[in-house]
Amino acid sequence: MKILVQKFGGTSVANLERIELCAKRVIEAYKKGYKPVVVSSAMAGETDSLIELAKKVTPRPPEREMDMLLATGEQRAIALFAMTLQKLGYPAVSLCGWQVPIITDNVHTKARIRKIGVSRLLNLIKEGYIPVVAGFQGVTEDWEITTLGRGGSDTTAVALAAALKADCEINTDVPGVFTADPRIVPRAKKIPKISYEEMLELASLGAKVMQIRSVEFAAKYGVRIHVRSTFSDEEGTWIVPEEEVMEKVVVRGVTSDTNETQFTIVRVPDKPGIAAEIFKTLGDAHIVVDMIVQNVSHDGYTDMSFTVNKNDADKTEELVKKIAQKIGAESVLRDDRVAKISIVGIGMKSAYGVAGRMFEILAKNGINIKAISTSEIKISCLIDEKFTELAVRALHEEFIEEMEEFETIDGNG
Numbered sequence: 001m002k003i004l005v006q007k008f009g010g011t012s013v014a015n016l017e018r019i020e021l022c023a024k025r026v027i028e029a030y031k032k033g034y035k036p037v038v039v040s041s042a043m044a045g046e047t048d049s050l051i052e053l054a055k056k057v058t059p060r061p062p063e064r065e066m067d068m069l070l071a072t073g074e075q076r077a078i079a080l081f082a083m084t085l086q087k088l089g090y091p092a093v094s095l096c097g098w099q100v101p102i103i104t105d106n107v108h109t110k111a112r113i114r115k116i117g118v119s120r121l122l123n124l125i126k127e128g129y130i131p132v133v134a135g136f137q138g139v140t141e142d143w144e145i146t147t148l149g150r151g152g153s154d155t156t157a158v159a160l161a162a163a164l165k166a167d168c169e170i171n172t173d174v175p176g177v178f179t180a181d182p183r184i185v186p187r188a189k190k191i192p193k194i195s196y197e198e199m200l201e202l203a204s205l206g207a208k209v210m211q212i213r214s215v216e217f218a219a220k221y222g223v224r225i226h227v228r229s230t231f232s233d234e235e236g237t238w239i240v241p242e243e244e245v246m247e248k249v250v251v252r253g254v255t256s257d258t259n260e261t262q263f264t265i266v267r268v269p270d271k272p273g274i275a276a277e278i279f280k281t282l283g284d285a286h287i288v289v290d291m292i293v294q295n296v297s298h299d300g301y302t303d304m305s306f307t308v309n310k311n312d313a314d315k316t317e318e319l320v321k322k323i324a325q326k327i328g329a330e331s332v333l334r335d336d337r338v339a340k341i342s343i344v345g346i347g348m349k350s351a352y353g354v355a356g357r358m359f360e361i362l363a364k365n366g367i368n369i370k371a372i373s374t375s376e377i378k379i380s381c382l383i384d385e386k387f388t389e390l391a392v393r394a395l396h397e398e399f400i401e402e403m404e405e406f407e408t409i410d411g412n413g
């Protein structure tokens with residue numbers, strides 16, 4: 001029995017005509033002898049409008065109720081999807097996260113999957129049904145509904161594929177993973193094969209084509225992922241173990257992320273334990289801190305900057321203002337108009353001079369760097385948000401466009 005998890009994103013199920021198109025994709029796989037398990041996102045824009053609605057009630061809606069609300073988006077989509085399959089003559093059953101069940105921890109709005117029960121799914125498949133599972137949803141041991149964070153349907157799909165020992169197909173609105181967001185860089189090229197490690201960095205650094213946790217899951221359980229277009233038959237991108245990627249280029253992709261906010265705590269007393277206090281408080285509140293910069297200290301004081309996800313910015317501001325007062329810092333500055341620009345590639349492990357070239361290109365374009373962070377396979381710079389597209393295009397041109405062996409998006413939409 002060859003199970004194939006087929007995930008369809010929001011744009012793919014944006015309306016009834018498109019749902020029918022997706023259903024036909026599932027039927028094609030069924031006819032080829034696969035046992036499909038469908039994972040569907042909410043219809044395009046739905047999660048955004050639910051968030052907007054909640055924010056009209058209160059600017060910081062309680063997270064438990066947010067999950068209750070957001071889960072409805074996927075519930076609508078799976079019901080319509082299953083009805084469509086049935087109309088086309090294929091028995092299908094829609095299932096919410098709790099009905100599978102997909103058990104998560106209790107961190108509302110960004111829950112992590114702990115375990116998945118597969119017996120109900122396997123029984124349905126054996127009886128000839130096509131299960132249509134809600135992406136993005138989970139349930140705690142105490143029967144509380146949770147969601148997995150924006151883009152979480154990818155993680156539902158990969159986790160199901162791991163649990164069912166199946167292959168995983170991510171059907172989306174672009175024909176694969178590209179060397180840059182094809183909506184920003186029209187000359188971006190489709191990457192035929194990419195390693196988990198590189199995909200993980202690209203996803204973490206703003207390539208929202210795959211949710212980060214989905215790639216972590218895939219790497220941990222060795223799930224092979226095929227990212228492809230819902231609207232065409234062309235081969236997409238395979239996300240696979242590193243040893244299967246023959247060619248180790250220095251820069252595989254360029255990404256941008258405008259979803260961060262930078263905070264600067266001005267005139268922090270420079271003594272042991274202060275950084276620990278700040279970042280432990282944020283950690284306890286489940287806030288992930290990204291780029292940290294501590295300036296050289298003057299007269300026993302220093303400025304400390306860091307970035308967090310925009311979704312956590314209000315909560316962070318509240319917490320950091322309290323800490324700043326407690327530790328005797330002068331003030332807290334907040335900048336929402338920043339962008340993190342990154343270049344990623346496994347070949348960077350053994351190349352030199354890459355950072356220098358990156359800084360030079362930004363300088364040539366008059367772009368100032370506010371913070372830098374690096375790992376073995378990536379370099380990120382924080383810049384003013386208004387230069388995002390300029391920076392991505394310039395870096396793509398410098399590091400990628402001279403290479404001819406990739407396909408380009410030109411001509412296939």
Ligand code: ADP
Pocket residue numbers: 008009010011012041151171172173174176177178179180181182183206207208209210253
């Ligand atoms: P879905 O609704 O199918 O989950 P998403 O909108 O979450 O789709 O992700 C697909 C989008 O990711 C594309 O429309 C594209 O604009 C964006 N994207 C960003 N970076 C990349 C990249 N490097 N390769 C492909 N797509 C990218």
Ligand code: ASP
Pocket residue numbers: 009010041042047048073135136149150151152153154
């Ligand atoms: N509907 C959720 C979102 O928009 C989950 C997903 O689409 O993957 O973030």
Ligand code: MG
Pocket residue numbers: 009151154208209210211
């Ligand atoms: Mg997505």
